[in-house]
Amino acid sequence: MGFYTVPDAARLLKIPAKNINRWLGGYRFRHGETQTEMPPLWRPQLPPADDHIEIGFRDLIELRFVDAFLTGGLALQTIRRCIAYARECLQEERPFSTNRFRTDGRTIFLESATGTEHEKVLDLRRRQYVIKKVIEQTFKDLDIEDDTVKRWRPYKGRLSIVIDPERAFGQPIAAGHGVPTVALADAVAAEGSVERVGRLFEVPADVVRDAVAYEKLLRAA
Known part of the structure; x- marks a missing residue:
């Protein structure tokens, strides 16, 4: 399944290591007197080693999508909702690196926004082109077999x-x-x-x- 430390993944993806640690290790933030704990976006394929995150190939590809959507202007909370909804719809722990997401990703993003504030849904609908472009560009150099990404x-x-x-x-x-x-x-x-x-x-x-x-x-x- 591949083997990568966080510095390995940061190097290959050109993403700051601190972002990967936050996305896959969770983090806390304080607003006034209230401290909120955010869970990881998903559980890595490999168990941690000496409290350090270790990830597999599918994790690497999922991280690549998260970074691409953030670069495209989507909020991390929007991406988090999409991951949860896509995981439920596709029955995949890592939904972004599947063929179904390549074909249905834009619809999944929009459906995952149902129930949020009207303004945010409208804003996400304006971003349909961005979502479509990110999905097309990111899958462009990925090889898919058996409905999942096998090579980059x-x-x-x-x-x-x-x-x-x-x-x-x-x-x-x-x-x-x-x-x-x-x-x-x-x-x-x-x-x-x-x-x-x-x-x-x-x-x-x-x-x-x-x-x-x-x-x-x-x-x-």
């Missing part, structure tokens, strides 16, 4: 680089060869030649270049 092609959606929970513990690799992108990038830095590294690892030079470019993007985040 994180470098511009190209086939050369893949994050697959069944390979290399879900770390980014050269898709057709299984070599971690970080190993290829480090080798190019040491050898000074993409072509030489390609020969050493038996990986095409264009795939090595993609691995180097991808790792550079991650390090710049």
Whole structure:
């Protein structure tokens, strides 16, 4: 199912680690004299290790959706309601990373707003285009099998680089060869030649270049 620490996930998703800890660990906030405790958005696939959150591949993809919706202007409480409603409708603990959500996500968002204040429902309806765009863009580089997301092609959606929970513990690799992108990038830095590294690892030079470019993007985040 893949294995990621919070710093791993933060690096791959380009999300602050503190956000991931809040979303999957819950948090408290105080308003005046009242302290409110917010539960996690969902329970991670893996148990915690030494009180540190450990997450699986499906968690990683769900976090990617949460961040994309927040970036699109939706409130976390709106996303929280949607997750709860989608979990009930789809009978999936992690509903965003399913094929049903790809097809019905916009409807699920709007239906989850039923019962809230009229103004908020109207505001959410104005955001239908945003919701649709986020869903389409976020699924664009995901591979679906058996109605759930199985792989992520994180470098511009190209086939050369893949994050697959069944390979290399879900770390980014050269898709057709299984070599971690970080190993290829480090080798190019040491050898000074993409072509030489390609020969050493038996990986095409264009795939090595993609691995180097991808790792550079991650390090710049």
